Amino acid sequence: MQVRDSAQGYGIVSRTFHWAMALLLVLQVTTALLHLLAGDSAAARTVWPLHFQIGFTLWWLVLLRGSWALANYRRRPPHEGSPLLARAATMGHLALYALMVVVPTLALLRAAGRGRGVRLYGIQWMPEGTPEIPAFTAAGNALHGTLGWVLASLVVGHVGFALWHGLVRRDGTLARMWRGR
Numbered sequence: 561m562q563v564r565d566s567a568q569g570y571g572i573v574s575r576t577f578h579w580a581m582a583l584l585l586v587l588q589v590t591t592a593l594l595h596l597l598a599g600d601s602a603a604a605r606t607v608w609p610l611h612f613q614i615g616f617t618l619w620w621l622v623l624l625r626g627s628w629a630l631a632n633y634r635r636r637p638p639h640e641g642s643p644l645l646a647r648a649a650t651m652g653h654l655a656l657y658a659l660m661v662v663v664p665t666l667a668l669l670r671a672a673g674r675g676r677g678v679r680l681y682g683i684q685w686m687p688e689g690t691p692e693i694p695a696f697t698a699a700g701n702a703l704h705g706t707l708g709w710v711l712a713s714l715v716v717g718h719v720g721f722a723l724w725h726g727l728v729r730r731d732g733t734l735a736r737m738w739r740g741r
């Protein structure tokens with residue numbers, strides 16, 4: 561089994577990061593949609609606390625995944641298609657990574673700064689009742705939700721392009737992330 565990435569495909573570490581984060585992002589956007597559309601319902605109240613836990617998990621996963629991607633940068637398969645298409649794919653992936661870091665970071669900073677305590681994975685990381693730090697909360701208040709929806713839209717576009725590569729172009733792009741070659 562190939563651990564590291566190669567020109568022929570992604571190794572098991574990159575593929576595990578990719579599909580685990582894909583699943584968590586779908587769950588995360590589902591909790592956000594329920595919160596937006598039916599915030600008072602029992603279903604929304606049940607799943608909304610998961611938003612914090614899943615978001616925190618996505619945050620440390622993307623930091624590990626980004627480090628692994630950088631370590632494998634020169635070994636990764638090139639993008640298929642014309643130079644313009646390949647450049648567009650690179651820009652799209654950079655935007656996805658940037659938002660996967662920025663969106664949860666803004667929310668975690670806000671959680672740390674709003675003085676109501678931070679409890680994640682059953683551990684009280686910050687106590688309740690500390691003074692609010694507006695410098696930590698302002699950016700999250702202004703941007704977390706909006707950038708979250710931008711990230712969700714990019715993920716939908718990413719899935720659409722992956723399916724186009726797999727079903728229309730049949731160029732092996734999908735197989736490299738699914739089977740590794």
Ligand code: HEM
Pocket residue numbers: 588589592593595596611612614615616618619660663664665667668671700701704705706708709711712
């Ligand atoms: C990649 C990770 C994340 C994504 C994609 C994401 C996405 C979103 C989206 C789309 C909304 C808007 C919901 C609405 O319009 O009602 C939202 C709201 C919210 N999120 Fe997240 N989120 C993430 C991580 C986090 C984390 C780590 C926390 C907490 C530490 C958090 C806390 C909140 C809160 C409190 C709201 C409601 C207030 C607001 O809209 O700013 N999120 N999130």
